[in-house]
Amino acid sequence: MQIFQKNSFYDLAYRRFMRNRLAIIGAAITLAFVFIAVFAPVLTPYGPSEFFFSADGTTYSRYAAPSGAHLLGTDALGRDVLTRILYGARVTILVAFSAVLISTVIGTIVGLVAGYFGGIVDGVLMRIVDVVISFPVLFLLISISTILTPSVWIVVFAIGFVRWTNTARLVRGEVLRIKELDFVSAARGVGSTSTKIILRHIIPNILAPVMVQITIGTAQAVLMEASLSFLGVGVQQPTPSWGNMLIDAQRSLVLREMPWIWIPPGTVTLLLVLGIYFLGDGLRDAFDPKQ
């Protein structure tokens, strides 16, 4: 199948990627979770906040063990765990992708400007990066969630705000390297403007490391969301997220005797992060011409 122009950098990278089994597995896992997130309502007959009652109909069916009706049992409030896992994929993936989108856009622009123009601009931007890196993230988020009403979007912006610095540093380094190469001088030597040089010669050449950074950033954002929600400062009930489904595991009774409550969200988090990392490693190898 010919997706890119034959023998172009991306065509060669694509072919190398398709030969890498682990990368394909990673891509398949990631895509499977995206599929689950998109089709959650079709995949389960229940709603994520639907309460179920015990057989006599008088009490909520709390902490019910897995059964035919509830394949992964029910949670503390009598909701179907599997359904919440499926809907949780939506939240987790939405948060991770949105946060990475924000951090990539900010990071790439800051890195490009700092690296290309250098001098004072570079100095100022990189000091801002230093300041942001020095922020105590957890403290910041706990403060925000006590002041503002916690919501999915606050988590997205919080993670995006913290993570753009990595992208900015990476992009700046790449730009510094590439702008010294002769083809950039050659472009200036035929009278190309800075805008044209950035768009045509620099951005396409930093796309590969940025794509690798995007995958790694997504995996880390998934973990970050899970941690924040687990600590109660991220995504709030009743919205399901894999992180807040694990909150119940803080109780030792649940941890010891009700594995259906915490093994599923833990496992899917692990699987998704692992899948994205495999994908990212595969991309890095595919983009490296020395491979």
Next chain:
Amino acid sequence: MPLTRNSKGVTTVSEILRVSGLTVEFSTEDGTFSAIEDVGFGLEQGKTLAIVGESGSGKSVTSLAIMQLLAENGRITAGEIVLDGENLLDLPPNDIQHRILGQQISMIFQEPMTALNPILTVGDQITEVLLEHQGIAKKAAYERAIEVLREVGIPSPEKRIRQYPHELSGGMRQRVMIAMGLVSEPKVMIADEPTTALDVTIEAQILDLLDRLKREFGTSILFVTHDLNVVADIADDVIVMYAGQIVERGSVLDVFEQPKHPYTQGLLGAMPSLTGVEGDLPTIPGVVPSIANRPSGCRFHNRCPFAHPRCTAEAPAVYRVGGQDVRCHLFDPHRSEESQ
């Protein structure tokens, strides 16, 4: 062609490029240093002028300054660069971008591996200047690119134009670079060590190509190199640079037959020859002084076999000797007897 003598006594024959008094300073953390000082020469229509020197002599800085491609900390502080009657240093930057660079003057770089963008096809890169500044339609630009690729001796250019740099050999890439420099038929082409990274056989082919282009299109070539064999091969005139200054200037014939400056003599003496006597090759002792650390007086005095007290104290002027201009006290006509 009319022969004239300008105020400096240099004979000029329809010069397409005249550089005079060119001085470039670099500001670093340790202070400001001049990389080249008072560099002046003329490039005649349809001729090749070679700039020769060791690393650090300022030959590359000179060519980058003409192309306005100096690094951010470099600045032209004095001089004129007159291209076909226009002083480039008086023109606004966007005029230079839009009208001069790539069109009236172009540059070929040393490393064909890094001088082509790996993610663009050969055709995309050759047509860049045409599409960017000349308002030529894409189809016509690609046809022109195919034509130029054929002129620089690339077989089946219709196929090559869609290929990427990594699909080409080093020699092919250098031909593509030359095609890029040639595509808008510039008056002057600057070639910065265009063959240094190539095999000897490929080097000979590229030199032949440049020579042919010069004759067919009347392009004037400024050829920067450290290789005297190449100079003898391709150039009409030669400038020898040392530590940021021109130390000798003249026709290749004159300079190679009768080098005047002790540095030029040393360079030519260090050149292996097929017919020469056996034995150790003579070398010039020492290295080119660093930019921050240039000796007083004549900059070559600490390596010069003919150095005398005046050389450490006083910077030599340029003297006209035979067909050459030489920056050396040995050729001062008013030189006092006792200092000899």
